[in-house]
Amino acid sequence: MRTFARKPVSSLTDPGALISLKGISDKRASLFAKLGVERVFDLFFLYPRLYEDWSETVSGADLLDGEVQVFQAMVARTPSVSRYGKRSTVRTELLADQVTVRAIWFNQPWLADALAAGETYLFRGLILRKGTRLEINSPQFYRVGSELPPLLPIYPLTAGLKQTVVREAVKAAMAEQALLPLECLPKSIRLKRHLAERTFALAAIHFPADRHALMLARDRLKYEELFLAKLALSYMTKRRLEAAVPPPLDTGGEKRRQVHAWLSALPFGLTRTQKRSVDELLDGLDGRVPMHRLLQGDVGSGKTVVAAAAVLYAKLAGGQSAFLAPTAVLAAQHYRTLNALFAKTGMNTALLTGHMPAKERRKVLAGLADGSVDCVVGTHAILEPTVTFSNLAFAVTDEQHRFGVLQRQRLLKTADDVRPHLLVMSATPIPRTLALIVYGDLDVSVISEMPPGRAEIKTYPARSADRPRIETIMAETMARGEQIYVVCPLIDQSELIDLKAASQVQALLQARFPDRTVALLHGSQRPSEKDRTMLAFAAGDVDILVSTTVIEVGIDHPNATMMVVENAERFGLAQLHQLRGRVGRGDRPGLCILISDTQDQDAKRRLLTLCKNRDGFALAEADLLQRGPGDFFGTRQHGLPEFRLVNLYEEKDLIDQVSADVADILKDDPELLSAENRRLLPAIGERFGDHFMHLVL
Numbered sequence: 001m002r003t004f005a006r007k008p009v010s011s012l013t014d015p016g017a018l019i020s021l022k023g024i025s026d027k028r029a030s031l032f033a034k035l036g037v038e039r040v041f042d043l044f045f046l047y048p049r050l051y052e053d054w055s056e057t058v059s060g061a062d063l064l065d066g067e068v069q070v071f072q073a074m075v076a077r078t079p080s081v082s083r084y085g086k087r088s089t090v091r092t093e094l095l096a097d098q099v100t101v102r103a104i105w106f107n108q109p110w111l112a113d114a115l116a117a118g119e120t121y122l123f124r125g126l127i128l129r130k131g132t133r134l135e136i137n138s139p140q141f142y143r144v145g146s147e148l149p150p151l152l153p154i155y156p157l158t159a160g161l162k163q164t165v166v167r168e169a170v171k172a173a174m175a176e177q178a179l180l181p182l183e184c185l186p187k188s189i190r191l192k193r194h195l196a197e198r199t200f201a202l203a204a205i206h207f208p209a210d211r212h213a214l215m216l217a218r219d220r221l222k223y224e225e226l227f228l229a230k231l232a233l234s235y236m237t238k239r240r241l242e243a244a245v246p247p248p249l250d251t252g253g254e255k256r257r258q259v260h261a262w263l264s265a266l267p268f269g270l271t272r273t274q275k276r277s278v279d280e281l282l283d284g285l286d287g288r289v290p291m292h293r294l295l296q297g298d299v300g301s302g303k304t305v306v307a308a309a310a311v312l313y314a315k316l317a318g319g320q321s322a323f324l325a326p327t328a329v330l331a332a333q334h335y336r337t338l339n340a341l342f343a344k345t346g347m348n349t350a351l352l353t354g355h356m357p358a359k360e361r362r363k364v365l366a367g368l369a370d371g372s373v374d375c376v377v378g379t380h381a382i383l384e385p386t387v388t389f390s391n392l393a394f395a396v397t398d399e400q401h402r403f404g405v406l407q408r409q410r411l412l413k414t415a416d417d418v419r420p421h422l423l424v425m426s427a428t429p430i431p432r433t434l435a436l437i438v439y440g441d442l443d444v445s446v447i448s449e450m451p452p453g454r455a456e457i458k459t460y461p462a463r464s465a466d467r468p469r470i471e472t473i474m475a476e477t478m479a480r481g482e483q484i485y486v487v488c489p490l491i492d493q494s495e496l497i498d499l500k501a502a503s504q505v506q507a508l509l510q511a512r513f514p515d516r517t518v519a520l521l522h523g524s525q526r527p528s529e530k531d532r533t534m535l536a537f538a539a540g541d542v543d544i545l546v547s548t549t550v551i552e553v554g555i556d557h558p559n560a561t562m563m564v565v566e567n568a569e570r571f572g573l574a575q576l577h578q579l580r581g582r583v584g585r586g587d588r589p590g591l592c593i594l595i596s597d598t599q600d601q602d603a604k605r606r607l608l609t610l611c612k613n614r615d616g617f618a619l620a621e622a623d624l625l626q627r628g629p630g631d632f633f634g635t636r637q638h639g640l641p642e643f644r645l646v647n648l649y650e651e652k653d654l655i656d657q658v659s660a661d662v663a664d665i666l667k668d669d670p671e672l673l674s675a676e677n678r679r680l681l682p683a684i685g686e687r688f689g690d691h692f693m694h695l696v697l
């Protein structure tokens, strides 16, 4: 496979090396390297953070306290210099349309000579009101009538590197005609999307003639950034799929009929979108390329049974499946669920988690190796190198974003070029377009409706002071024979401290309800202990389950109808939505109470959004906007390159356009060899290096 690796910087004689530029010493070059600038090329893409705008001036009467402003003023008296040892101050008074502004500069004594009394200049700086007078501290100035840069770029800096040095370096780079990045976008695309040329855009993003030129430049470079990223992903994914062979499966109409017969024997009928998703999965297993699919559906929409249909199809066709869950508790639950679903199918399922007795573990491993185990359910333990399959055909990961990129890669690394079909399930409704960027080119199935008869979940905010009332509701709930979750946030990185907080809550509730059983579920407990607690809760022997967020995902227990969340402000919106999805799963309405004493307005607003909104999709988007992708996908796990201009969460239309254009190009010219497209692969390499190599599975 072709890679996009960049040429290393060799030496001074390398025309692309930064040190070949005028004014760049070795020392400066190493400072630039901290900003990710190693070659002259990179300087062009070191976009300004913002621009100093000298074009919008205000009159003296409109000067505002606390704002950086540009105004024209006359120097009202000869500047004075006072010196104290090595330090000095320059003072003068400026007259801006009848308004006097006191100006002061520190340790720049030469400025006294640069400013002439009676002359008019443009000043720019932070205005402060001191009593009845206005003051400005170390303003910059230009003589009126001299040529002003209308918009002056302000660059990201690092300690030791000055704004002017960066600016001059960019200017010097711009002057090197031979080093200017060539146009890379096909002309047809530029015309279709009304995009400026690359050289114009790069010049204008650094030194724009005016706001309009800046807008044209940004539009073009934004498009380019996303386009090259998306193209790299699609191109490489396609390559990967071409090189890979799906596992040998003996699928066909008869086996499909068996799967459908099994589905119609279930106690419920599938929803329309569940059915569609099952069909898409079975088609995928029939396919001649390994499937790579995302199954999205809000909490409680019934993803498990859909995945199970594909597991059954794989088994009937002679292949094994692996079902990965992010936690041992969830793995155990999936194991039970699948066993129940597959009761009459002859499916041999096994559970594999990190903390199993060695003997049991050996048995499971042997079963996987000799093919007698059809479906293994488990945690990361499945990904260990000691686990070998006889014919792994289908892998499902639940709540994908919990797994790192590397772990995904491990799962898919099998002998030769054989790759199992992959399904990723997520209850976090990532906008489809974003999913394509994050996960690479995968197909998406969406379950967009809830099973019929689902009762509503009511969500209310509360304060600590409301506890007596909340406890009354808890008592009523338990009197009806229903169960309750109480969720405590992870307070600390230390599991011990979290445990203490959660166990205090448990002790308080046990004291309050002495005739009831209040159990504790916590991340630092042994898996067997957690399992025992979950089983007891599932059997109805526990009335209140106090837990840290270990129940966040997937737990399915319809008799639990009430949830109380402590310190609710500590959770993200998407996470709270997942949590409350644990109640109201049967035919009885769910109740979720969010306790928070926060004074933070943003946090309060977030909690209210959740109370008013049932749609996980809208909530996830709101959460993304508020917390950013790092929090959402888990830090660093999303594996995305750094986008400098594009904000993925705000650019839905742009993502759509780019995706469509990339698909068109690859359809007509899959190798990207035509005259129009020839510059694309080199451009990806120059811009992103081999970043995408690691991202694409």
Ligand code: ADP
Residues within 6 Å of the ligand: 268, 269, 270, 271, 274, 297, 298, 299, 300, 301, 302, 303, 304, 305, 427, 451, 452, 554, 556, 585
């Ligand atoms: P999630 O999508 O959150 O993983 P689950 O797969 O755990 O949801 O399903 C939630 C519950 O809904 C389970 O008890 C499951 O048996 C049930 N269920 C799934 N599909 C249907 C359906 N079409 N009609 C009724 N109940 C369903």
Ligand code: MG
Residues within 6 Å of the ligand: 303, 304, 398, 553, 554
């Ligand atoms: Mg689930």
